Amino acid sequence: MVVVVANRAVEMRDGASLDFVGQLRRVVNSVKTYGHRRRVQTRLEGLDDRMLADIGLERADIRAHVWGR
Numbered sequence: 001m002v003v004v005v006a007n008r009a010v011e012m013r014d015g016a017s018l019d020f021v022g023q024l025r026r027v028v029n030s031v032k033t034y035g036h037r038r039r040v041q042t043r044l045e046g047l048d049d050r051m052l053a054d055i056g057l058e059r060a061d062i063r064a065h066v067w068g069r
Contacts, residue, residue, distance in 0.1 A: 037066050037067060040066050041062060041063065041066045041067075044057065044062045044065075044066065045059075045062055
């Protein structure tokens, strides 16, 4: 079986290799999501309290809102 990863053909010899590709994809997506959430948190923390109130947030709620906690 041949699988295309990042525009490269990679020969897969068994199902374990395919599982590795899936795990790698999940790790990459997790890193991207983490970076996005950090940027959002930083931008929200840069807003003044009045702007946060306009969008329905308090400064103390930023972390919980961004990270879903």
